[in-house]
Amino acid sequence: MLSASHRDAKGSVSALAAADPNPTQVDESGLGILDTLGSVVLLTRDATLFREGDAAEFYYKVVSGAVRSCKLLADGRRHITDFFLAGDFIGVEALNTHGTTAEAVNDATVVRYERGMIDALVSRSPRVGRFLLGRVCAELSEARSRMLLLGRMSARERLASFLLRIAARSRRDDRDSIALPMTRSDIGDHLGLTTETVCRTFAELKSAGLIEARSPHDLRVLKRPALAALAQGI
Amino acid sequence: MLSASHRDAKGSVSALAAADPNPTQVDESGLGILDTLGSVVLLTRDATLFREGDAAEFYYKVVSGAVRSCKLLADGRRHITDFFLAGDFIGVEALNTHGTTAEAVNDATVVRYERGMIDALVSRSPRVGRFLLGRVCAELSEARSRMLLLGRMSARERLASFLLRIAARSRRDDRDSIALPMTRSDIGDHLGLTTETVCRTFAELKSAGLIEARSPHDLRVLKRPALAALAQGI
DNA sequence: CGTCCAGTTGATGTAAATCAAACCCAGTGG
DNA sequence: CCACTGGGTTTGATTTACATCAACTGGACG
Numbered sequence: 001m002l003s004a005s006h007r008d009a010k011g012s013v014s015a016l017a018a019a020d021p022n023p024t025q026v027d028e029s030g031l032g033i034l035d036t037l038g039s040v041v042l043l044t045r046d047a048t049l050f051r052e053g054d055a056a057e058f059y060y061k062v063v064s065g066a067v068r069s070c071k072l073l074a075d076g077r078r079h080i081t082d083f084f085l086a087g088d089f090i091g092v093e094a095l096n097t098h099g100t101t102a103e104a105v106n107d108a109t110v111v112r113y114e115r116g117m118i119d120a121l122v123s124r125s126p127r128v129g130r131f132l133l134g135r136v137c138a139e140l141s142e143a144r145s146r147m148l149l150l151g152r153m154s155a156r157e158r159l160a161s162f163l164l165r166i167a168a169r170s171r172r173d174d175r176d177s178i179a180l181p182m183t184r185s186d187i188g189d190h191l192g193l194t195t196e197t198v199c200r201t202f203a204e205l206k207s208a209g210l211i212e213a214r215s216p217h218d219l220r221v222l223k224r225p226a227l228a229a230l231a232q233g234i
Numbered sequence: 235m236l237s238a239s240h241r242d243a244k245g246s247v248s249a250l251a252a253a254d255p256n257p258t259q260v261d262e263s264g265l266g267i268l269d270t271l272g273s274v275v276l277l278t279r280d281a282t283l284f285r286e287g288d289a290a291e292f293y294y295k296v297v298s299g300a301v302r303s304c305k306l307l308a309d310g311r312r313h314i315t316d317f318f319l320a321g322d323f324i325g326v327e328a329l330n331t332h333g334t335t336a337e338a339v340n341d342a343t344v345v346r347y348e349r350g351m352i353d354a355l356v357s358r359s360p361r362v363g364r365f366l367l368g369r370v371c372a373e374l375s376e377a378r379s380r381m382l383l384l385g386r387m388s389a390r391e392r393l394a395s396f397l398l399r400i401a402a403r404s405r406r407d408d409r410d411s412i413a414l415p416m417t418r419s420d421i422g423d424h425l426g427l428t429t430e431t432v433c434r435t436f437a438e439l440k441s442a443g444l445i446e447a448r449s450p451h452d453l454r455v456l457k458r459p460a461l462a463a464l465a466q467g468i
Numbered sequence: 469c470g471t472c473c474a475g476t477t478g479a480t481g482t483a484a485a486t487c488a489a490a491c492c493c494a495g496t497g498g
Numbered sequence: 499c500c501a502c503t504g505g506g507t508t509t510g511a512t513t514t515a516c517a518t519c520a521a522c523t524g525g526a527c528g
Binding site: 071073074075077078079081093094095099100122123126129130132133134136137138139140141143144145146147148150151152153189191192232233234 | 305307308309311312313315327328329333334356357360363364366367368370371372373374375377378379380381382384385386387423425426466467468
């Protein structure tokens with residue numbers, strides 16, 4: 001079912017867990033135990049992790065690379081509900097089946113955990129349950145902000161929001177440099193725009209001096225306050 | 235803080251709970267106890283139940299009437315994240331503060347429950363926790379479908395989706411009759427459209443014979459399959 | 469009987485979509 | 499080493515769905 005290689009490798013999972021960018025959060029939640037329970041999955045670009053409607057058997061956490069989750073319409077129209085970067089959990093919100101399809105944006109590594117084990121943990125520890133509930137609530141809050149964005153914001157505002165969000169999440173030494181692993185079309189499908197509009201809007205932001213681009217996938221924020229104002233629709 | 239009257243009235247809450255349209259669901263979840271813990275709040279049209287950023291002190295359940303939850307941009311642009319009808323829970327997803335503002339669409343009655351009590355319940359009973367988690371997950375799934383709608387669907391498709399969703403939720407004897415308590419502007423702010431576009435699109439659906447209207451707030455589905463096809467973007 | 473507000477319909481404007489054509493690399497292979 | 503691909507990106511011309519601006523309707527209510 002998985003269009004990617006995976007192997008059970010407790011040792012290497014622990015190694016990966018040690019490289020987790022924010023281990024404190026995990027420990028706080030009492031999820032440290034997880035590190036001994038996961039198995040590693042290697043994904044190549046565009047590989048499918050799971051499909052909308054699949055039984056939800058696993059939770060996943062991104063170790064490296066990026067994953068997108070999307071929904072499709074019959075005629076191919078696509079919406080990318082979210083991007084997941086290193087450290088993010090995927091599939092926490094699934095009840096019995098997944099409501100979205102998850103695919104690798106680029107070559108990526110994820111760890112997967114048996115849902116059964118997690119659910120057993122939840123039954124015994126309300127603390128773990130609260131952690132999961134917290135995650136889902138945070139995602140819901142995000143989703144609602146994105147609904148406002150999709151329903152009421154201009155292309156410029158959408159792109160500004162997106163850039164700041166990605167910048168905030170992908171921890172880099174330089175706060176103002178932004179790595180964009182996804183394509184223009186992915187960004188468009190996330191923001192409700194076309195590839196062309198995304199390009200043109202990037203061009204506008206550049207010529208307005210708000211950002212600069214070393215390459216299409218490596219940007220820098222030049223005027224953060226102005227960008228933040230745009231992102232809030234001011 | 236509440237711009238509405240409320241009173242502690244255990245007796246009348248039980249009465250209201252008895253009138254709950256789907257009592258089985260409540261009992262299943264072990265939340266029957268709630269009926270003895272809530273207090274009734276009477277809301278007049280447009281009254282505010284809570285504001286975005288307010289500390290989340292209560293959960294609410296709609297008994298009669300309708301409530302909308304919305305997010306605002308600095309310049310007044312508004313998005314209505316959802317409508318809540320009789321039987322729906324409000325505020326379950328809040329962590330510490332509310333992420334949206336909740337207002338009455340029309341004169342409405344809601345019951346409110348102290349969050350502290352519910353949270354205590356959750357700590358003792360994983361079952362109640364799972365019920366809440368399930369609610370939030372369902373809302374997240376809804377939110378994602380709406381993101382697809384807002385990002386990728388035409389006005390006609392959005393309205394068709396909306397009508398079918400409302401029809402499915404507001405239980406009426408007649409499956410095909412739809413009560414719309416909210417204004418055209420509310421609908422527009424929910425679907426990312428203007429009042430005028432909502433009107434025009436209703437007119438299109440009418441002249442295509444998919445729906446008919448006794449009054450602006452009382453519609454009937456005439457061709458459900460066609461409407462459903464539209465709603466799925468076919 | 470006027471006032472008000474939600475709803476509707478019409479005329480016009482515009483942001484973004486669509487259609488189309490380069491362009492720019494990173495591979496690949498002669 | 500250079501030509502050749504092919505996928506992603508960018509820029510240009512045109513179209514369009516929806517927004518905006520504006521006027522009119524019709525029921526509710528004092």
